[in-house]
Amino acid sequence: MKKIIYYFSGTGNSMRAAMKIAERIGGAELVNVRSDPDDVSAEQADVIGFVCPVYEWDIPGAFKDFIKRLNVNPNAYIFMSVTYIAVLGKSFETVEMLLSEKGAHLNYGRAIRCVASQCIAYPPFPPEKIMLPYMEKQMEQVGNEITQRKQRPYPRMSPITRKRFTKVMGPYLKIEKEYDKGFYTDDRCTGCGTCSKVCPTRNISMNEKRPVWNHNCHGCNACVAYCPTKAIQFKTPEAYKELKTLVSRNLRLPDKRKRYHHPLIKAKDMMCDRKELNSDE
Ligand SMILES: Cc1cc2nc3c(=O)[nH]c(=O)nc-3n(C[C@H](O)[C@H](O)[C@H](O)COP(=O)(O)O)c2cc1C
The missing domain is CATH 3.30.70.20 (Alpha-Beta Plaits)
Incomplete structure (x- = not known):
């Protein structure tokens, strides 16, 4: 059975989530969306995952561009998980829309609350001491549900966010x-x-x-x-x-401000484009 998880990550939260899920479901290939979609097709995959952060109430543009060009098996079990701090916006809807153009659909969508990564806008919050164990727990739950091939409707953009999207994020x-x-x-x-x-x-x-x-x-x-x-x-x-x-x-980067990245995701992990992870079961 072929399992493949595509991820984008800036400060490691999403990479950690992708790795935890890959370990849990066993034998999955992890692919950074820096890769050329033609080289890492999901046409033959039985399980396909998408993991990324929420940026500006949506998914990062590079992730969108990657999915647009990716071939997928429309009959696969397809899941998506995003890492975020407070507002999901249209992240899941964007991916569902891109997949539906290929005749495919999300079977599962769940968000994971994480430490804020935008150190140029504000210091990391909430405190890592509280958040890191909570993040691990959420990632494990997502991994378990995906292992069980659970069907879970993805979260939608709230009416208030929808109304304000263009004005605030535009x-x-x-x-x-x-x-x-x-x-x-x-x-x-x-x-x-x-x-x-x-x-x-x-x-x-x-x-x-x-x-x-x-x-x-x-x-x-x-x-x-x-x-x-x-x-x-x-x-x-x-x-x-x-x-x-x-x-x-208020965009600035005082010398004393912590430059957060997930403590378990090192620079060498971020440099990696493809990785095969075996089961931890
Ligand atoms: C440019 C930028 C924009 C962001 N926009 C949002 C947002 O709209 N909503 C939200 O809840 N979090 C937002 N965040 C926080 C990230 O989604 C969150 O910290 C995520 O876990 C970072 O993942 P990463 O460590 O894999 O890069 C933003 C972060 C950055 C850097």
Whole structure:
């Protein structure tokens, strides 16, 4: 039986979830959506999973693009899990819509509450001490339910979020390409290239031992969180200053602020594109 789980992760929460689920269901292949969809087709798969964070009340654009190009077996058991902090928005609906264009449907959808990863907007919260055991518990529950091939209707966008989506998220999504203009390195940068290798959109190239951000960024913070010398800094890009919203006005990265990543997901895990995980049963 072929089981395959596709994931996107910036600070490791979603990768941890994907790994836990893969271990639980046994013998699943884990595929980072940095891969070319033609090389990692799910046409022959019996179990297909999608795991990613919620960004701007939806799934990351790179994840959407990947699913659009992916071939799937419409008769497979298909599940999706997102990691998030408070607002799911249309994440599940987006994936269901993309799958329905291929004649496939989600059999199971469940969200996992995690530590906030957006260290450029605010410090990580709630406290890791409370959240990490809770995250593990939720991931185990999801893994168990998927092992049982449970059918679970996916959560829908609330009417309030639906009504406010375009007004609240529209302006951010419009200037998303400007976001990485805020990144720069200070003299702690050793040119090791970790930032470039952990980036889930392959947005960072290296030039004369310094990272260059190429404007295909979702603000996932992988580069910031996994930089071994904390050399990556951020100044608010002009386009964000002009938005004048509470969040855009407060984008900053004080030196003392914790640059959160999931403690069990190391830089080498984030660099990996494909992995086979055996059962823990
Ligand atoms: C750019 C960005 C946008 C986010 N938008 C949302 C959101 O709309 N709703 C939400 O609940 N969490 C949001 N979050 C929090 C993440 O979904 C959450 O921390 C997730 O677990 C991160 O997963 P990762 O560690 O796999 O990258 C956002 C985080 C980032 C970096």
